[in-house]
Amino acid sequence: MNAPAEFARAVCPHDCPDTCAMRVTVENGRAIKVTGDPDHPPTQGVLCTKVSRYAERVHHPKRLTQPMKRVGRKGEGRFEPISWEEACEIAAARLGEISQRAPEAIVPYSYAGTMGLVQGDSIAQRFFHKLGASRLDRTICAAAGAAGLRYTYGAALGMHTEFFAESEVILIWGANPIASNLHFWTRAQEAKRQGATLIAIDPYRSLTAEKCHQHIALKPGTDGALALGMMHVLIVEDRLDHDYIAAHTHGYEALKARALTYTPAHVAQICGIDEQAIVDLARLYGSTRKAAIRMNYGLQRVRGGGNAVRAIACLPALTGAWRERAGGVLLSSSGWAPTDAEALQRPDLMPGWPKQLPRTINMNQIGDALTHAGDAAFGPKVEAIVVYNSNPVAVAPDSGKVAAGFAREDLFTIVLEQFQTDSADYADLLLPATTQLEHLDVHKSYGHTHVMANLPAIAPVGEARPNTEIFRMIARKMGLTEPALFESDDEVAAQAFRWDDPALAGTDWETLKSSGWVKLKIADAPFANGGFRTPSGKCEFHSNVLERAGLDPLPDYLPPYESADGAPELAARYPLAMISPPARNFLNSTFVNVESLRATEGEPHVDLNPADAAPRGIEDGDKVRIFNDRGTMHARARVSERAREGLVVGLSIWWKKLAPDGRNANEVTSQALTDLGGSATFYDCLVEVERA
Ligand SMILES: Nc1nc2c(c(=O)[nH]1)N[C@H]1C(S)=C(S)[C@@H](COP(=O)(O)OP(=O)(O)OC[C@H]3O[C@@H](n4cnc5c(=O)[nH]c(N)nc54)[C@H](O)[C@@H]3O)O[C@H]1N2
Ligand SMILES: Nc1nc2c(c(=O)[nH]1)N[C@H]1C(S)=C(S)[C@@H](COP(=O)(O)OP(=O)(O)OC[C@H]3O[C@@H](n4cnc5c(=O)[nH]c(N)nc54)[C@H](O)[C@@H]3O)O[C@H]1N2
Ligand code: SF4
Ligand SMILES: [Mo]
Numbered sequence: 001m002n003a004p005a006e007f008a009r010a011v012c013p014h015d016c017p018d019t020c021a022m023r024v025t026v027e028n029g030r031a032i033k034v035t036g037d038p039d040h041p042p043t044q045g046v047l048c049t050k051v052s053r054y055a056e057r058v059h060h061p062k063r064l065t066q067p068m069k070r071v072g073r074k075g076e077g078r079f080e081p082i083s084w085e086e087a088c089e090i091a092a093a094r095l096g097e098i099s100q101r102a103p104e105a106i107v108p109y110s111y112a113g114t115m116g117l118v119q120g121d122s123i124a125q126r127f128f129h130k131l132g133a134s135r136l137d138r139t140i141c142a143a144a145g146a147a148g149l150r151y152t153y154g155a156a157l158g159m160h161t162e163f164f165a166e167s168e169v170i171l172i173w174g175a176n177p178i179a180s181n182l183h184f185w186t187r188a189q190e191a192k193r194q195g196a197t198l199i200a201i202d203p204y205r206s207l208t209a210e211k212c213h214q215h216i217a218l219k220p221g222t223d224g225a226l227a228l229g230m231m232h233v234l235i236v237e238d239r240l241d242h243d244y245i246a247a248h249t250h251g252y253e254a255l256k257a258r259a260l261t262y263t264p265a266h267v268a269q270i271c272g273i274d275e276q277a278i279v280d281l282a283r284l285y286g287s288t289r290k291a292a293i294r295m296n297y298g299l300q301r302v303r304g305g306g307n308a309v310r311a312i313a314c315l316p317a318l319t320g321a322w323r324e325r326a327g328g329v330l331l332s333s334s335g336w337a338p339t340d341a342e343a344l345q346r347p348d349l350m351p352g353w354p355k356q357l358p359r360t361i362n363m364n365q366i367g368d369a370l371t372h373a374g375d376a377a378f379g380p381k382v383e384a385i386v387v388y389n390s391n392p393v394a395v396a397p398d399s400g401k402v403a404a405g406f407a408r409e410d411l412f413t414i415v416l417e418q419f420q421t422d423s424a425d426y427a428d429l430l431l432p433a434t435t436q437l438e439h440l441d442v443h444k445s446y447g448h449t450h451v452m453a454n455l456p457a458i459a460p461v462g463e464a465r466p467n468t469e470i471f472r473m474i475a476r477k478m479g480l481t482e483p484a485l486f487e488s489d490d491e492v493a494a495q496a497f498r499w500d501d502p503a504l505a506g507t508d509w510e511t512l513k514s515s516g517w518v519k520l521k522i523a524d525a526p527f528a529n530g531g532f533r534t535p536s537g538k539c540e541f542h543s544n545v546l547e548r549a550g551l552d553p554l555p556d557y558l559p560p561y562e563s564a565d566g567a568p569e570l571a572a573r574y575p576l577a578m579i580s581p582p583a584r585n586f587l588n589s590t591f592v593n594v595e596s597l598r599a600t601e602g603e604p605h606v607d608l609n610p611a612d613a614a615p616r617g618i619e620d621g622d623k624v625r626i627f628n629d630r631g632t633m634h635a636r637a638r639v640s641e642r643a644r645e646g647l648v649v650g651l652s653i654w655w656k657k658l659a660p661d662g663r664n665a666n667e668v669t670s671q672a673l674t675d676l677g678g679s680a681t682f683y684d685c686l687v688e689v690e691r692a
Contacts, residue, residue, distance in 0.1 A: 008457030009037070009516045012051050013119075013436040014587050015112035015141070017332075017447020018183045020047055021517055022054070024437055024457040031055045031437050031458050040517055042161065042448040048182050049584075049600075050591050057418075057435070057594055058461065064417055064424075064432035065462025074407045077425035077657075084463065084473065087429055092477035094412045095131065098383050103132035103351075104358050105383035109366060111140055113389030113590065116441030116454065117344060117496045118489050119434075123468040124388060125345035126484050127475055132351040134382075135360040139678045140395065142446075144300040145331050147677030148309030151543045152555075154533025155335035159292060159328040160524065161448050165190040166326035167292040169284055170198050173312065174223060174299025176206040179584040181447060184294060184330075197284065201226070202298070203577075204607070204649050205642040207584065216281065217644040218271040220577050220683050221302035221560035227311035228557060229267030230282040231259035234318055239286030241320025248530035249317050251542020251554070258554045270557065270565075272644070286319050290326040297331075298581055302684040303566070304558030306676025311555035317527075317539040325524040330447075335533075336520050337444035337451055338501035344492065346484050364680040365671045367398045370405020388416035388433070388467050393423040394589040395653055397680055399666035400631045416467055419593055422656045432464040439466040442493040442512070451497065451504070452517040468492065551676075561672050562686040574628050574686035576612060576648045580665035581683075583651040592655040604635040604659050607649040608689065613639040616690060623692040626650065628685070631667030634660065634692055648689060 012020040021040035025033040034054040038045035047054075067087035072078030082090075098105050108128045114120055128135075137143075149156050164170060164187040177185040185208070192198055200209035201216045201223070209215040218226055234240060235256055245252050268275040285291050293312060300309050313329055321327030342348070350357055359379045361369045374381030385406075396402045406413065406426035415427035424430050438461060441454040460466075465473070468489050475485045494509040503520040512518055527539070534540045547553035559565035563577065582588065585597040592598055606626060608618060618624055620639040625632055626648065635650055643649045654664040672681045 009455060010034070010436055010457055011441065011443045011452045011454040012047070013114040013116055013441065013454070014051065014590065015115055016587065017181050017445065018042065019115065019443055019445035019448060019450070019452065020051070020183070021452060022047065022051070026457055029458055031058050040450070041519070042183055042450060044183065044186065046183070050587055050597060053594065053596065054437070056596070057591070058437050060419070060594070062419060062593065063461055063464070064419060064430065065464060066432060067463065068430045070428050074409060075403070075426050077420060079430055087431060088473050088477040090429055091414055091474045095384060095474070096478045099131045099133070102380040102383070104134045105380040106131060106133040107361055107369070107382050107385045108133060108136050109363065109385055109387045109390055109392055110136070111138060111363070111390040114436065114441070116436070116443055117339065118441045118492050119439055119467045120389060122344045122492045123471045123485060123487070126349055126482070127471045129346060129349040130480060130482050130485065132358050134358055137360050137362040137678055140363050140680050142297055142332065142679070143677035144305035144674035144679035145297055145309045145677070148300070148306045149313060149331060151546055151676070152310050152313040152534070152540055156332040156446070157335045157526065157533065158330035158333050160325065160522070161187060161330060161333070163325045163524065164188055164292050164294065166290065167191050168196050168288045168290040168326070169292070170196055171201060171285065171291075171293045172198060172208060172212060173201040173293055173295045175294050175296030176202070176208045176298065176581060177294065178207040178211070180582055181296065184447065188294070199281065203644050203647050204579065204581070216273060216277055218273050219563075219644070220579055220647065221304060221563060222271040222557070223299045224304045224308035224311045224555065224557035225262060225267045225270040226278065227308065227315060228259050228262035228555070229264050229278045230285060230315065231255070231318065232262050232267075233264060233279050233282030234286050235259055237283070237286070239283070240318055241323070244320040244323065245318065248527070248532070248538050250536045250538040250540045254554055255314065255541035258556065262557070285315065289319065289321050289324045291316070291319065291321045292327055293329045295329055295331040298683070300674065301680060301682045303561045303672070303675060303681060305674040305679060305681075307555050307558055314539070314541050314555060317541070322527040323525060328525075328527065332446040333449050334444060334446040336449050336503060336522055338498040338503055339444060340495060340498050343495040349482065349484065362673065362678050364397055364673060364678070366392055366396050367401030367405055367671055370408065370411065371401055382411065384412040384414070386414045387423055391421040391423045391589045393426065394421065394655055394664060395666065397666055397669035397682060398630055398671045399664070401671075416470055418464070421589065425657070431470055432462060433470070434460045434464045434466045438464065440489040440493060442496045442509070449520045449522055450517045451512065451520065453493075453512045455513065558675055560684040561681065562670070562684050570686055574688050575646070576687050576689060577646055578626065578648040578650065578665070578668060578685045578687045579683040580650045580652040580669070582653070586653065589653045589655055592653070592658055598658065601651070604633070604654050604664070605638050605651065606635045606689070607638045607640060607643040609641065609643050609645045609647065610639055611645045612689075613637065618689065618691055624689050625692045626668060626687050626689050628668050628687045630670065631663070633663040633665060633667045648687060
């Protein structure tokens with residue numbers, strides 16, 4: 001007889017700004033349905049298509065359910081099951097031996113497969129810190145934008161997503177919310193119904209751009225120039241809030257001098273758009289204080305990404321839009337939550353703390369790191385890599401090098417995964433990890449201002465174990481005795497936040513577990529009266545911190561590395577700019593292996609403008625080869641005006657082994673880093689395209 005159905009509360013774990021609250025229906029120990037929680041204000045009862053099928057993913061026939069060791073060649077993906085006992089012995093023996101001799105030869109590799117603070121980086125970080133392993137700079141996504149916000153506002157802070165519904169002008173800038181921030185799009189639609197004007201700023205006519213009133217299709221990587229051009233108009237036409245500037249900003253005169261060099265005519269040339277469009281945009285933006293900018297990460301994956309975010313972040317402080325709760329900027333709200341990273345990750349466990357810490361490897365340059373022989377400057381050759389919450393062989397740039405590194409026979413690779421991804425194929429040990437419905441976690445969000453608790457709804461599938469438990473088991477086998485390595489998930493979660501912070505006053509882990517979520521206490525218009533978290537307490541147009549570091553203290557435009565302005569010789573050989581933003585039915589490379597979602601995306605495509613297709617003899621539907629000096633991929637061409645002239649768009653991120661040619665867009669992307677933050681430059685990439 002069936003056990004009675006029950007609901008369990010969960011949180012969507014994916015790397016998405018919406019961090020939805022979920023209800024899980026469980027029958028006979030199986031999750032049979034996952035729905036959006038109608039009571040959670042940001043979720044409003046709705047999940048995206050991908051995650052409404054989460055139960056399909058959890059109980060997918062190809063879930064990894066047993067520890068395995070490699071029997072085939074690296075990358076071949078042939079394994080045989082072993083016991084947890086044997087798996088932990090192998091891991092402990094290799095990591096133990098290396099850590100005695102050259103601990104920095106061990107490298108962790110993780111990102112945001114789960115955004116949970118417990119299964120993300122708690123016990124795992126403590127473990128690597130204790131070993132003295134290399135540190136990893138987790139910069140693959142948002143680091144340039146985060147740095148831009150930090151130098152301007154003092155932290156990753158922004159508007160409440162709810163109040164966009166009341167805005168009169170919304171700039172959707174480097175963002176494609178219909179695909180990647182659905183619950184913001186609902187608010188923007190509400191505003192639109194009340195008469196707001198929506199403008200998309202994006203080189204590509206995305207699903208979102210086509211639904212806005214206006215679409216400004218600038219060249220990729222030129223957003224900093226556009227923001228400075230808008231400032232030029234705001235200043236020259238005196239559409240400024242002088243009181244706000246005087247009271248709550250620092251460095252206006254210097255910023256003014258900089259902006260005056262960016263005439264609309266000059267900016268039009270840089271961005272490849274009409275001069276009048278820049279003037280009109282600035283006038284519209286300056287015409288109301290209820291002007292809101294939904295910036296997103298798409299615009300900062302280029303050389304000048306940090307400066308571009310900084311320039312845009314200055315705009316609402318110039319016009320006084322921050323006085324209104326429906327005005328300002330949202331790129332990330334993650335800095336509002338009083339996370340206690342020191343308690344979670346225990347950097348003090350590192351040998352040499354706090355002065356002489358192990359080396360840091362930037363995760364965007366893992367291709368170079370894994371193929372480096374080791375020397376005095378780099379330090380020891382990498383001998384072991386432990387991958388969790390990430391799929392680097394598919395998602396990291398310059399993939400040819402990444403795969404070559406993972407293919408090294410002398411590299412010891414452990415992968416903790418739910419599925420046999422491209423990266424898992426290279427593992428020596430492949431360890432089955434639980435999903436969100438099987439483990440405990442605690443979450444903040446980078447798109448809204450709630451903190452949330454996730455409690456296990458079902459028992460682990462097969463022999464899968466939470467990341468935390470896997471690291472505890474290996475640590476125990478290694479004979480480590482540090483108590484912090486052996487705390488339970490519940491004990492770790494209780495340390496995730498500084499509960500005495502005013503934003504959380506009255507909440508603790510026990511109350512959060514029973515309520516499911518809590519809205520942080522933050523003013524509706526958080527910077528109406530200043531209160532930025534910079535050293536001066538003001539919005540810093542001019543940053544003394546940057547100046548002291550020998551960097552430009554003011555925001556500026558930096559041409560992309562790979563552009564006619566940045567590298568004319570390269571642009572002559574590879575004239576097309578390629579971007580590879582997320583596909584709607586995938587979440588990075590997660591869900592590519594869910595058949596129903598992959599079927600909706602079809603096969604790898606590239607969008608090309610007719611003006612670029614015609615001279616190359618490419619017609620809609622042709623198979624094409626996309627290439628540069630780093631590599632090659634194949635896709636089917638879609639010829640339309642969606643991509644502006646000179647642009648190629650390959651929606652991503654495909655699992656290589658599920659693409660017909662066994663490759664994806666990262667064959668051509670580069671390991672170069674952004675101006676600020678050391679972020680990836682996925683959208684700063686020149687290619688040529690030809691018929692295959
Ligand atoms: N469905 C779905 N949702 C996702 C993801 C996913 O893979 N699929 N990924 C998640 C993750 S990890 C992230 S970081 C976010 C990413 O989502 P967003 O932060 O929205 O960023 P992107 O999708 O990278 O890019 C957004 C838009 O920016 C445009 N763009 C590219 N280059 C430039 C430029 O130089 N200037 C301007 N103005 N626009 C540019 C792209 O064409 C794209 O339409 O989404 C999250 N949500
Ligand atoms: N060309 C190109 N490349 C890109 C991007 C792009 O726009 N274009 N976007 C970049 C961006 S913004 C990002 S954020 C990165 C994302 O890169 P990643 O963070 O690597 O994201 P995913 O590809 O989703 O891989 C996450 C993996 O974690 C696993 N996972 C989920 N939960 C758990 C868990 O609890 N335990 C364990 N052990 N594993 C788990 C999932 O099964 C999945 O395989 O990709 C970047 N790469
Ligand atoms: S991926 Fe984003 S929109 Fe979809 S359920 Fe998760 S948090 Fe919500
Ligand atoms: Mo991301």
